Amino acid sequence: MSEASTPAKSTFSVTIDNISIEVAPGTTVLEAARQIGGDVTPPAMCFYSKLEGSGGKCRTCLVEIAAGSAKDPRPMPKLQASCRTSVMDGMVVKNCTSDKVQEARAGVVEMLLINHPLDCPICDQAGECHLQDLGYEHGKEGTRYEFERRTFEKEDIGPYIQLHMTRCILCYRCTYVADQLTNCRSHGILERGDHAEISTYISKAIDNDFSGNMIDVCPVGALTDKTFRFKNRVWFTKPVLAHRDCPTCCGEVTLWNRGDDVLRVTARKDEWGEVANSNKDNKPGWICNSCRFDKKEMKDWVIDGPMHVNRHSVISQGHKVNQVIPTETFTKVMNGRSPKLLLDIHSISDVNKD
Secondary structure (H helix, E strand, O other): OOOOOOOOOOOEEEEEOOEEEEEOOOOEHHHHHHHHOHHHOOOOOOOOOOOOOOOOOOOOOEEEEEEOOOOOOOOOOOOEEOOOOEOOOOEEEEOOOOHHHHHHHHHHHHHHOOOOOOOHHHOOOOOOOHHHHHHHHHOOOOOOOOOOOOOOOOEEOOOOEEEOHHHOOOOOHHHHHHHHHOOOOOEEEEOOHHHOEEEEHHHOOOOOOOOOHHHHHOOOOOEEEOOOOOOOOHHHOEEEEEEOOOOOOOOEEEEEEEOOEEEEEEEOEOOOOOEOEOOOOOOEOOOOHHHHHHOOOHHHOEEEEEOOOOOOOHHHOOOOOOOOOOOOOHHHHOOOOOHHHHHOOHHHHOOOOO
């Protein structure tokens, strides 16, 4: 049989950190690693699977390609961005097992933190910030940067969103959201190099129905919800899943409650911190501004149950699901005798009498 008539393979075999998996052709290394899960998955600050064109900007997902494919097993000379590198049959990838990757990732984190302020104690994103997690895992104690950091004034880019450009890492996610979810994008990247910034054109406010989703996709605290600013810490809240019949969006959200008060409303997230697919049509569950900012009472929602919180997240403290209270075994051990009969000494010692 000639080579031209050989049928194309339906799946490619790729090995990542000594774990093999079969994936469809066209799958990126990052997506293949996410199918394996765990520590094998590289971090990603700019890639967003629901946004077309995202990825390739932060360089935190760099991996080492030890073998390009079964036909050409030569290693790639440089580290590759896993979110932009497609899988080939027989490819061998190193992530956690590569010293080059760990060193490069530490360098990328150091670069991201050159201008990013360490204001986590006053940042609303604290506790759910991807850069916080990345800095904890790969950051260093100090910095070699000796020059003045760039700073920007806070800017209101709509009635509900405030931009802290000083915290921005230029992942471009928010511009993709505005470009792909709305009819008109009124903000983007201005200037170049270290002067680049996200801003509205001629200070034009963003007032479309899905602008609030820019807050959800921001991996740091650059875009904050003005209705939630400085109201609470996420680890003091109780996140629950809820839904409502909304004519504009899917209406499936996460309510962040403190007692009976709904402090904020966000879209539901998956294990990678991305907007989860809707249960209705299995499409990305983006929510409208009416659900996010206007419906802040429990009576507006139907509660589906508590949100699953990763046990490694700071939000999990005090957030107990399916808690089992231990049963009292004293009576069973003492053949039915109550501990009160054994330990009630007050009637003899007259301790409680005047």
